[in-house]
Amino acid sequence: MGKNKKHASKAGFEFFSPGTPSVSALLDLYSFRIPAGFPSPAEDFKEHTLDLNDYLIRNKSATFLVKVTGTSMEGAGIFDEDVLVVDRAAEVSDGRIVLGVLNGEFTVKRLKINGERVVLLPENSNFNPIEITNDTDFKIWGVVTFCLHKL
Numbered sequence: 001m002g003k004n005k006k007h008a009s010k011a012g013f014e015f016f017s018p019g020t021p022s023v024s025a026l027l028d029l030y031s032f033r034i035p036a037g038f039p040s041p042a043e044d045f046k047e048h049t050l051d052l053n054d055y056l057i058r059n060k061s062a063t064f065l066v067k068v069t070g071t072s073m074e075g076a077g078i079f080d081e082d083v084l085v086v087d088r089a090a091e092v093s094d095g096r097i098v099l100g101v102l103n104g105e106f107t108v109k110r111l112k113i114n115g116e117r118v119v120l121l122p123e124n125s126n127f128n129p130i131e132i133t134n135d136t137d138f139k140i141w142g143v144v145t146f147c148l149h150k151l
Contacts, residue, residue: 056146062089064142066099066106073097073108075123082149084108090143097144102130103137108144 057063068082076097078084086099094113099106102120109120109130118132132138 056085057087058145059087059089062142063087063145068108072122072124072127073110076110076147077149078108078123078144078147079149082147084144085146085148086142087145088142090145092140092143098140099142099144100138100140106141111140 053060064086066084066086068078068084069080071080078097084099090096092098092111094111096111097108098111099108100120101107107120107130109122112119112121112129120130120132120138122129
C-alpha cells in the first residue's frame with residue numbers, strides 16, 4: 001500500500017496517512033471460500049486481482065490509519081497494537097465504532113445513540129460505558145471501517 005507517513009502520536013495512539021503507492025498493491029483474489037480444514041488446490045479458481053488500497057480505503061482524502069493501545073475494544077476484535085482504518089467522511093450512526101476525542105484524549109468505542117442520549121460503549125466488561133452529556137467535551141474524528149491485526 002505504499003509508504004505510510006507517520007504522524008505524531010498522542011495519548012498512546014500513532015496516526016498514519018495512507019501512502020500513495022508507486023505500484024498498485026494488487027493481490028490475487030480467489031472465487032471460493034477456504035474451509036478451515038482440509039486444503040484444496042486453488043490455482044484454477046483465481047477470479048481476479050484485488051487492490052488493497054481500493055478495498056480498504058473508500059475516501060482517500062478523508063482516510064487515515066491509527067495504531068491502537070489498550071484492551072477496551074477486544075470484544076469487537078480490536079486488540080492492543082492493531083491498526084485501524086478511519087474514514088472521516090463515513091456516516092456516523094448508531095452502532096458504528098468511532099475514533100473520538102473525549103476530554104482531550106483519543107478513544108475508540110462503539111457509538112450508541114438513543115434519541116438525545118449518546119453513550120460510548122467499550123467491548124470489554126472491565127471498562128464502563130461513557131455517557132456523553134452537554135458538559136462532556138467530545139468530538140468524533142471518524143468511523144472505523146477496518147481493523148488490521150497480525151495473527
